[in-house]
Amino acid sequence: xxxxxxxxxxxxxxxxxxxxxxxxxxxxxxxxxxxxxxxxxxxxxxxxxxxxxxxxxxxxxxxxxxxxxxxxxxxxxxxxxxxxxxxxxxxxxxxxxxxxxxxxxxxxxxxxxxxxxxxxxxxxxxxxxxxxxxxxxxxxxxxxxxxxxxxxxxxxxxxxxxxxxxxxxxxxxxxxxxxxxxxxxxxxxxxxxxxxxxxxxxxxxxxxxxxxxxxxxxxxxxxxxxxxxxxxxxxxxxxxxxxxxxxxxxxxxxx
Amino acid sequence: xxxxxxxxxxxxxxxxxxxxxxxxxxxxxxxxxxxxxxxxxxxxxxxxxxxxxxxxxxxxxxxxxxxxxxxxxxxxxxxxxxxxxxxxxxxxxxxxxxxxxxxxxxxxxxxxxxxxxxxxxxxxxxxxxxxxxxxxxxxxxxxxxxxxxxxxxxxxxxxxxxxxxxxxxxxxxxxxxxxxxxxxxxxxxxxxxxxxxxxxxxxxxxxxxxxxxxxxxxxxxxxxxxxxxxxxxxxxxxxxxxxxxxxxxxxxxxxxxxxxxxxxxxxxxxxxxxxxxxxxxxxxxxxxxxxxxxxxxxxxxxxxxxxxxxxxxxxxxxxxxxxxxxxxxxxxxxxxxxxxxxxxxxxxx
Numbered sequence: 001x002x003x004x005x006x007x008x009x010x011x012x013x014x015x016x017x018x019x020x021x022x023x024x025x026x027x028x029x030x031x032x033x034x035x036x037x038x039x040x041x042x043x044x045x046x047x048x049x050x051x052x053x054x055x056x057x058x059x060x061x062x063x064x065x066x067x068x069x070x071x072x073x074x075x076x077x078x079x080x081x082x083x084x085x086x087x088x089x090x091x092x093x094x095x096x097x098x099x100x101x102x103x104x105x106x107x108x109x110x111x112x113x114x115x116x117x118x119x120x121x122x123x124x125x126x127x128x129x130x131x132x133x134x135x136x137x138x139x140x141x142x143x144x145x146x147x148x149x150x151x152x153x154x155x156x157x158x159x160x161x162x163x164x165x166x167x168x169x170x171x172x173x174x175x176x177x178x179x180x181x182x183x184x185x186x187x188x189x190x191x192x193x194x195x196x197x198x199x200x201x202x203x204x205x206x207x208x209x210x211x212x213x214x215x216x217x218x219x220x221x222x223x224x225x226x227x228x229x230x231x232x233x234x235x236x237x238x239x240x241x242x243x244x245x246x247x248x249x250x251x252x253x254x255x
Numbered sequence: 256x257x258x259x260x261x262x263x264x265x266x267x268x269x270x271x272x273x274x275x276x277x278x279x280x281x282x283x284x285x286x287x288x289x290x291x292x293x294x295x296x297x298x299x300x301x302x303x304x305x306x307x308x309x310x311x312x313x314x315x316x317x318x319x320x321x322x323x324x325x326x327x328x329x330x331x332x333x334x335x336x337x338x339x340x341x342x343x344x345x346x347x348x349x350x351x352x353x354x355x356x357x358x359x360x361x362x363x364x365x366x367x368x369x370x371x372x373x374x375x376x377x378x379x380x381x382x383x384x385x386x387x388x389x390x391x392x393x394x395x396x397x398x399x400x401x402x403x404x405x406x407x408x409x410x411x412x413x414x415x416x417x418x419x420x421x422x423x424x425x426x427x428x429x430x431x432x433x434x435x436x437x438x439x440x441x442x443x444x445x446x447x448x449x450x451x452x453x454x455x456x457x458x459x460x461x462x463x464x465x466x467x468x469x470x471x472x473x474x475x476x477x478x479x480x481x482x483x484x485x486x487x488x489x490x491x492x493x494x495x496x497x498x499x500x501x502x503x504x505x506x507x508x509x510x511x512x513x514x515x516x517x518x519x520x521x522x523x524x525x526x527x528x529x530x531x532x533x534x535x536x537x538x539x540x541x542x543x544x545x546x547x548x549x550x551x552x553x554x555x556x557x558x559x560x561x562x563x564x565x566x567x568x569x570x571x572x573x574x575x576x577x578x579x580x581x582x583x584x585x586x587x588x589x590x591x592x593x594x595x596x597x598x599x600x601x602x603x604x
Contacts, residue, residue: 050502051502070504071504071505071506072504074504075503079502080499081502082496087494087495089494091548091549095277099495102491102503102504103503103504155503
């Protein structure tokens with residue numbers, strides 16, 4: 001399912017953060033959003049995910065304006081995972097994942113086999129079968145992030161938006177999480193993720209969007225847009241491009 | 256009873272496995288409910304027997320079941336049973352309001368008293384009592400509910416757009432509470448005739464309340480509890496944070512508005528009957544959470560039960576500590592609640 005922003009402008013209490021952005025994420029794409037802090041990446045994601053209503057412009061999910069659809073209808077097709085946060089609770093992992101079924105519930109409707117199957121798929125996809133009965137507060141950062149991801153997947157979305165899913169994770173857990181996302185993407189899920197680590201970006205993204213001051217600074221395949229000139233313009237830092245000897249892809253490094 | 260979905264015990268690999276968290280939650284809830292209902296019933300029996308005049312168990316039973324013993328019949332049916340019912344309604348309402356506020360403000364120390372909703376309702380009641388001393392019970396309840404809604408509205412204005420931190424909301428609540436509280440005391444103190452009445456109202460108590468109160472507030476409080484229970488899944492989503500809840504299809508602003516309206520109405524009803532009872536809304540959800548955990552489908556009814564136990568017990572003790580006279584019940588809820596608050600502040604992570 002494709003996701004399209006048309007002249008999208010997002011503002012907090014009248015202060016514009018995203019200015020008139022038009023972009024389209026194709027169905028099945030793995031798109032990554034990069035940019036410096038406070039460039040508006042998270043805000044853009046919130047606008048695309050219907051968490052925030054546009055000041056002007058619109059967002060189309062599979063051709064339908066998401067702000068005209070019911071919130072529940074959107075949530076059945078699109079999941080958004082905000083930045084990792086602490087949440088003091090006695091929930092166990094599987095219980096948290098079940099909360100991902102919220103958009104599929106109706107008043108007084110009981111959980112169905114379909115709900116159970118979706119939860120099961122999410123747990124298997126994120127490789128947390130062994131953790132399902134563990135309390136959330138006993139998990140490591142990497143495990144917890146996979147549990148949150150499973151929650152979003154239990155929504156059974158066609159499009160998944162993630163805000164810095166790898167922040168605070170060590171290298172191994174970062175790669176593990178990205179591999180999970182790659183597998184899901186290969187299975188047909190459209191993924192849009194905000195990431196900071198440019199080496200992960202070059203390794204996993206089909207498409208990279210650079211955001212600077214609330215506008216799209218560059219947009220294209222990693223080969224095309226991950227250049228020292230383009231990155232220096234967005235991050236304000238001189239970059240050296242290395243080449244991954246295994247894949248031949250270029251990997252940016254601050255120089 | 257068990258909510259496990261059909262076929263849920265079979266996972267993708269085809270192996271059978273118990274839904275342990277589900278049954279664990281349900282078991283914790285049932286255990287607490289049975290325990291709480293037992294306690295409530297026990298307090299009820301004592302509430303019917305004990306007061307200014309002590310009824311023996313036989314007298315109480317005779318009074319409850321027939322009018323052969325006219326005196327006991329009147330004490331049970333006209334004084335003690337209605338007052339017990341009032342206490343249950345007030346306690347359940349405050350417990351549920353505390354639970355709701357703690358979710359929508361994402362603040363474990365939220366409660367209608369601390370956030371000023373009770374004080375707003377109390378001010379409305381005080382104004383009504385001063386201006387029209389003979390005001391009827393239903394009318395007073397309506398006025399109090401209007402006050403509660405106003406307090407909830409002020410709170411909503413502070414909390415709007417979800418960007419307000421828990422600490423700022425709490426401070427704002429403390430300020431509102433102090434302001435309205437001062438206005439109440441000022442108003443009641445300047446109209447001397449109400450001083451006796453005022454003390455019970457300010458500290459919170461059920462002195463002299465009977466069926467009229469129960470009739471006035473139960474049409475508001477019972478549906479309020481049912482509505483709060485029906486919101487369980489939405490509250491569960493909201494507890495995960497606003498952005499995630501929005502991503503799960505929950506309209507966070509509308510939910511917050513609706514919940515605060517329910518809180519305003521229910522708090523208003525409770526204040527109309529019992530005055531400014533403190534700490535019940537704060538303590539009940541925490542006690543309930545210790546027993547049933549963080550699932551609001553269970554936590555809301557458990558908070559109602561816990562609040563009912565707290566208020567009925569406090570009301571019973573209020574009649575016994577300086578027997579045959581009585582002290583305002585709110586003194587006892589505060590005596591239990593304040594140490595618990597200190598415990599939360601000191602030991603809760």
